[in-house]
Amino acid sequence: MTTRANTLSGAAPAAALASGPGDFERLATALVRWTAASESVFLDAGERLRTTHGRIAGVREGIARATEIFTQPVMAEARASLVEAAASVETAWQLTAERQERIGELNAAVESARNASASLKTVFRVLDYIVVIARAQVESMAGAEVDLVSFSRTVDDLVTSGTSVAQSIDERMGLLRTALQESRTIAARATTAGDERELAGGFQALIDRIAEQQSVAAKSRDEAQRAFTAVWQAVAGAVMGLQAHDMARQRLEHTVQNLELIGPLRRDGRLVEGETPLEPAHREAAVRRIARLETAQLDDLAATYGALMDKLGLDLVAIADRLDDCGDILEGLRAPGTGTEGMAALEAGASRLRAAMESGAEARRTLAASLSRSVERTAHLIEMTDQMTGLEFHLNLAGLNAAIQAAHVEGGDETIGYIARVIREQSSQAREEVDVIRVGTERAAAATQDLAGRLLPAIAEAETSVDRNLTTACTGLASAEAESARALAASAEAAGGMGDEIRAVLKMMSLHEEGTAMMRALSAAIASLAAAPIAAELPAAEAARLDALLCAGYTMKEERSVFAAALGGSGGKTSAAAAPASAPPADDDFDDILF
CATH class of the missing domain: 1.20.140 (Butyryl-CoA Dehydrogenase, subunit A; domain 3)
Incomplete structure (x- = not known):
């Protein structure tokens, strides 16, 4: 994506961007860099969540063992x-x-x-x-x-x-x-x-x-087991929620790929090397079509990504608090009995x-x-x-x-x-x-x-x-x-310390707010291109050729839905091998997701 950002930054004359509300080249390059930098942060966050998930599994095994002892x-x-x-x-x-x-x-x-x-x-x-x-x-x-x-x-x-x-x-x-x-x-x-x-x-x-005592111990351990099982499943759900960032990364990649078309299109009217270029009168119409689509994609992505990450943040806060409570429950199991x-x-x-x-x-x-x-x-x-x-x-x-x-x-x-x-x-x-x-x-x-x-x-x-x-x-x-x-x-x-570990992950993920803001800024920067006047409408055949190129890399139904709303049409077809990155597996098998 760094290569694409370099291509993008040199694709259009500065005068063509001066009339816009923002420098979309600079913003797109910054967004690409944020995506690359945040990728490692979110991978680390995912690894920490998987580690915590494994630790909780160990806790559950220990509680199960302690319960089993009373029936041995x-x-x-x-x-x-x-x-x-x-x-x-x-x-x-x-x-x-x-x-x-x-x-x-x-x-x-x-x-x-x-x-x-x-x-x-x-x-x-x-x-x-x-x-x-x-x-x-x-x-x-x-x-x-x-x-x-x-x-x-x-x-x-x-x-x-x-x-x-x-x-x-x-x-x-x-x-x-x-x-x-x-x-x-x-x-x-x-x-x-x-x-x-x-x-x-x-x-x-x-x-x-x-x-x-066996009955009391079995009951208290069963309660602890249920509590840890619930938070264990919640952590697995949080790991799944991190796929929202991967979804955003893929959609941003498609947006940047499409924005890279603007430079060559304005320069010589070419969409794909070796194909017939567009007529000069139709080139601005093609630029506006691209800008309309990506403005819609960025607005939808910012709203979707922000909502998913906000929900994930709330889930992580709840998980951290529940882990604190589970720790207290566990300490209660370990506390020596009093009286009888x-x-x-x-x-x-x-x-x-x-x-x-x-x-x-x-x-x-x-x-x-x-x-x-x-x-x-x-x-x-x-x-x-x-x-x-x-x-x-x-x-x-x-x-x-x-x-x-x-x-x-x-x-x-x-x-x-x-x-x-x-x-x-x-x-x-x-x-x-x-x-x-x-x-x-x-x-x-x-x-x-x-x-x-x-x-x-x-x-x-x-x-x-x-x-x-x-x-x-x-x-x-x-x-x-x-x-x-x-x-x-x-x-x-x-x-020990799992609640604090979840809070550390939550702090790491706060950078999603920066990415969401950058998406909205880039959308605002290219909105002027989408609203710019054109000399002639893009012929249907050329529009179809451009649309096929714009949605060629789509893998998610969200992208196709935005395409259809912004430009009309189906937004292309997704191959059978490609599944929506934001959707969980049908059987919700957390173990398959994590390991």
């Missing part, structure tokens, strides 16, 4: 782990209730054995008293002293041994009772510290909260549940150790009741011997008979108390063994399951939160 298997696994943890807590609660029942049974058995132990001590105190009587009676008897002394000593030894065993049983029963009381206290504290029923409710609340909101709150809830489980677990470990001591002490008690059974047999035998000895005494001896009867009665009482002690200790042993061998390990296994699933859930939640944060951070980085 890791979140499903976290929820499943919490469900399993809740089920394990329920199992632990049921086992804890059974443990309380078993401890109650253990306590009843121990109390029963403890009462029998006290009665057994009383039995041997009575026997000890009887031994004293027997010894005094034997010492006062004559004749039977030797045999009865042996009997007395035997009974004394048996009572001494039995008293020792009974004392030991009573002492050990006291220790067992103390240990059991310790276990009951620990069990009560364990239940208070970690009420499994409340924990189960806590897990369910956490599961519900995850579902709620956000993934951090979910982790905090899980941590609280873990702490509750751990506080109860320590008490339960202490309880297990305490119950183990109870099991050990009951085992010793059973051994001692076996010893008491043997003593009861020998006491009965001693009572029988005493009765026999009393019968040998002349006339019998009522005191010795009484002693023998009391020994047998107390021996039977001792047997009954020992049986109660044995039953109690066996029941206590069975209860403690069930606690130690089944219930406590089962509770520990349930707690391990809770801890394992809670760890899995927390790990999944933390992983999801971190991955979501990374995706949103990448989106925020991509979104």
